[in-house]
Amino acid sequence: MSGNVIVEMRDVVKWFGHVQALDHVSLDVRRGEIIGLLGANGAGKSTLLRCVIGLYLADRGTCRTFGVDAAKLGAVELGRIGYVHQEGELLDWMTVGQLIRYVSAYYDTWDRELEERYVADFDISLRDRVGALSPGQRQKVAILLAIGFGPELLILDEPASALDPLARRRFLDMLLGMIQEEGRSIIISSHILSDVEKVIDHAVIMQKGEILRDRSFDELREEYLRFRLTSLNGELPGELGFAGVLRCERNDRQAVLTVQHAGADELEVRAKELRCDIEFRPLSLEEIYELVVS
Numbered sequence: 001m002s003g004n005v006i007v008e009m010r011d012v013v014k015w016f017g018h019v020q021a022l023d024h025v026s027l028d029v030r031r032g033e034i035i036g037l038l039g040a041n042g043a044g045k046s047t048l049l050r051c052v053i054g055l056y057l058a059d060r061g062t063c064r065t066f067g068v069d070a071a072k073l074g075a076v077e078l079g080r081i082g083y084v085h086q087e088g089e090l091l092d093w094m095t096v097g098q099l100i101r102y103v104s105a106y107y108d109t110w111d112r113e114l115e116e117r118y119v120a121d122f123d124i125s126l127r128d129r130v131g132a133l134s135p136g137q138r139q140k141v142a143i144l145l146a147i148g149f150g151p152e153l154l155i156l157d158e159p160a161s162a163l164d165p166l167a168r169r170r171f172l173d174m175l176l177g178m179i180q181e182e183g184r185s186i187i188i189s190s191h192i193l194s195d196v197e198k199v200i201d202h203a204v205i206m207q208k209g210e211i212l213r214d215r216s217f218d219e220l221r222e223e224y225l226r227f228r229l230t231s232l233n234g235e236l237p238g239e240l241g242f243a244g245v246l247r248c249e250r251n252d253r254q255a256v257l258t259v260q261h262a263g264a265d266e267l268e269v270r271a272k273e274l275r276c277d278i279e280f281r282p283l284s285l286e287e288i289y290e291l292v293v294s
């Protein structure tokens with residue numbers, strides 16, 4: 001394993017009864033990378049994340065985290081990982097303040113300054129009993145507990161699903177701040193692609209237990225291009241002659257095409273041949289996701 005790779009999954013297969021949750025999944029997570037893990041309900045995202053931290057064990061294949069077999073992760077490696085998940089279990093009988101002190105006592109690296117800033121920014125009431133918190137308030141506390149000790153690997157499984165829009169924006173800003181600290185890796189699974197788009201540099205798209213795409217966001221934006229062609233002499237020819245066309249909507253004068261694996265330069269050359277003006281429109285992560293899974 002190269003020093004730069006902190007999670008290495010190879011051919012991981014995981015079954016639950018007759019359901020195959022992971023189907024020969026291989027994935028590298030490098031230091032400093034921010035990965036968006038995307039996929040429909042049941043695609044296998046949570047299962048993958050749980051295998052990374054040893055909560056689930058692979059039926060076949062290998063998963064090594066910080067160079068250690070995920071089945072054998074010890075306190076040292078787990079102390080380098082922050083994990084936020086949907087059904088986060090917290091100690092319900094404590095107050096929020098007590099819970100924060102209780103968890104922070106485990107870590108020499110706990111960042112009191114970050115904690116105080118977070119509590120103020122996210123409007124966390126330290127005196128409330130954890131068991132009485134709303135789902136969104138619980139999620140905010142769970143996030144603080146996962147980031148307060150400065151984990152090298154932060155695993156966020158639908159971290160913002162219960163947050164209100166303002167809290168979500170603050171959370172994303174905070175993530176962006178954390179990303180600037182070198183060497184930290186984050187894997188974030190989310191259905192809110194417009195959020196994820198702002199923070200990730202890499203997308204892993206899953207479907208039915210398989211990884212369909214594992215690419216940098218920039219590579220994906222080069223792979224899929226959308227553009228509008230407008231005829232300069234008033235009429236588009238019937239046959240446009242572009243390769244790799246996924247979608248085409250057109251009338252006599254204009255066409256909007258979505259293409260895969262075509263360079264922008266070649267498209268411009270072809271547009272000139274057709275005596276057309278060409279205008280590129282960058283695709284959002286959500287649009288790219290739809291093209292990949294369809």
Ligand SMILES: Nc1ncnc2c1ncn2[C@@H]1O[C@H](COP(=O)(O)OP(=O)(O)OP(=O)(O)O)[C@@H](O)[C@H]1O
Nearest residue numbers: 016019020021039040041042043044045046047048
């Ligand atoms: N503990 C479990 N016991 C039985 N089946 C499970 C278990 N965990 C996951 N599965 C099944 O494995 C498949 C993948 O589930 P997983 O939770 O990994 O998907 P997901 O992509 O995280 O979905 P979501 O977006 O809904 O959270 C599903 O069919 C699910 O029902």
